[in-house]
Amino acid sequence: MKKTFERFREEVYNYTYEKDIRTSCYGALVEQLDYFMAIIPTILKSENGKRWGGKAAKQIYITMISTIEYTMKKIVEKYPSSPLHRKVLECQKNNGFSLRKLVYLSADLGLLNRTLKRDFENIIEIRNLLVHNNAISDSTGLKTIGDVSIEMKKGEKISIKLPELLEIILTAVEVFHRWNIELAKNYGVAKR
Secondary structure, three states: OHHHHHHHHHHHHHHHOOOOHHHHHHHHHHHHHHHHHHHHHHHHHOOOHHHHHHHHHHHHHHHHHHHHHHHHHHHHHOOOOOHHHHHHHHHHHOOOOOHHHHHHHHHHOOOOOHHHHHHHHHHHHHHHHHHHOOOEOOOOEEEEEOOEEEEEOOOOEOOOOHHHHHHHHHHHHHHHHHHHHHHHHHHOOOOO
8 A cells, every 4th residue: 555655645746746735645644554554463363352453443444534634625725726725715614614515515626526426425424423423324225435335224333344444445545646636637736
């Protein structure tokens, strides 16, 4: 994953010519994954490994999605003349701004296609269930994120195996990266 994130950083740099949050965010995400990968073997070997491993996995997911959320808000500020920045400011004035709203605005402006928007919506919903509902689903259905499908039943805890969770995290970073690139392509300074 490190090589993928480094490639993402370089790709953004090729449009922005800047070493700022638009490129440095990938390093922060790698650090978070490195930490998780370093502690998970020890956790899984412990007496309560299965239970603690699940909790640790949920925490890294929440941390990474929250990092992406913070980063996206900061990246929008880098494009003050963009339509997205203007729409975000309007939402903030009306107290109606959230990551979900940023995803909707981005899709409306063509920065995310329908599949990426769906993936991001589901990523947010899973994060919100983990944070606010103790992973208990408030609806029944199937949520798809990239190549991973999560079956949810109302009133039951969602179950995501560790490899699937890592795949969802990678998908979240890829969707974020595509959004970051689209902003840079459309509103950044491109190399000539």
